[in-house]
Amino acid sequence: MSAQLIDGKKIARDIQQDIAKKVAAMTQQGNPTPGLAVILIGDNPASQIYVAHKQKACEQVGFYSEKIMLSHDTKEEKLLSIIDDLNKNPKIHGILVQLPLPAHINNQTIIERISPLKDVDGFHPYNLGRLAQGNPVLRPCTPYGCLKLIESTDIILKGKDAVIVGSSMIVGRPMALELLIAKCTVTVCHSQTQHLADKIKKADILIVGTGKPELIKGAWIKEGAVVIDVGINRLADGSLKGDVEFETAKERASFITPVPGGVGPMTIAMLLSNTLQAATLNKGLFE
Ligand code: GUN
Numbered sequence: 001m002s003a004q005l006i007d008g009k010k011i012a013r014d015i016q017q018d019i020a021k022k023v024a025a026m027t028q029q030g031n032p033t034p035g036l037a038v039i040l041i042g043d044n045p046a047s048q049i050y051v052a053h054k055q056k057a058c059e060q061v062g063f064y065s066e067k068i069m070l071s072h073d074t075k076e077e078k079l080l081s082i083i084d085d086l087n088k089n090p091k092i093h094g095i096l097v098q099l100p101l102p103a104h105i106n107n108q109t110i111i112e113r114i115s116p117l118k119d120v121d122g123f124h125p126y127n128l129g130r131l132a133q134g135n136p137v138l139r140p141c142t143p144y145g146c147l148k149l150i151e152s153t154d155i156i157l158k159g160k161d162a163v164i165v166g167s168s169m170i171v172g173r174p175m176a177l178e179l180l181i182a183k184c185t186v187t188v189c190h191s192q193t194q195h196l197a198d199k200i201k202k203a204d205i206l207i208v209g210t211g212k213p214e215l216i217k218g219a220w221i222k223e224g225a226v227v228i229d230v231g232i233n234r235l236a237d238g239s240l241k242g243d244v245e246f247e248t249a250k251e252r253a254s255f256i257t258p259v260p261g262g263v264g265p266m267t268i269a270m271l272l273s274n275t276l277q278a279a280t281l282n283k284g285l286f287e
Contacts, residue, residue, distance in 0.1 A: 145266025218248020
């Protein structure tokens with residue numbers, strides 16, 4: 001079997017075009033333009049690229065956007081006060097603080113300071129709690145994007161064995177909650193998991209987000225599995241590799257995401273979708 005590629009770039013483009021149409025219609029009717037604020041602290045090159053992509057996408061769909069660049073040594077208090085202002089700002093419907101943060105800033109304190117109504121990352125305990133209750137509001141972008149990619153294959157999720165590799169707050173944990181809502185039987189593997197290969201061999205649906213290039217060997221993939229690779233790793237020779245050994249995995253899977261062009265564009269599309277949702281749900285609340 002040679003897998004069909006899941007074209008995340010195209011699926012994301014379709015979602016963005018739909019959002020752009022909705023933005024044009026809502027602003028024509030006199031509604032406020034959806035606004036996103038992105039905060040970047042320090043000079044992590046990967047974060048700089050992600051933030052630039054997010055801003056460009058905002059422009060493409062007609063959002064208002066603000067980019068707030070802070071130096072690496074910014075004090076936590078300063079960041080909190082910026083978030084307080086953005087929470088009150090009527091032009092801003094979504095706030096995103098790009099992670100990772102410098103070590104002197106407490107992630108949890110920052111995440112909890114963002115109003116849950118403007119938490120377009122879906123990381124606030126309110127939004128993660130709603131997801132855990134099976135009643136999500138703003139959903140973490142990468143897992144939500146992965147779910148859309150799986151749904152694009154038209155496979156039936158109900159009753160399938162899903163295996164997730166990686167238990168981060170950004171990907172693995174919320175992914176497990178999404179797939180539970182979809183009625184999969186979910187296994188979450190992490191750095192202490194024993195017999196990883198045996199678990200992966202049972203996966204009808206495999207989602208990998210570990211940041212370890214080609215950790216998952218093609219030979220471990222179950223025949224016909226759907227493989228979603230969240231990893232994007234730059235090797236010393238400059239090439240990009242996923243967390244899954246693509247060439248061999250594609251001979252066993254039924255569907256697989258490429259790296260790049262799979263999950264990456266979907267994270268941005270779902271961020272735009274969340275911002276539009278926040279602007280619609282909370283219309284007029286901050287004026
Ligand atoms: N860093 C890597 N992925 C993400 C994400 O989805 N949101 C934020 N805020 N930071 C990230």
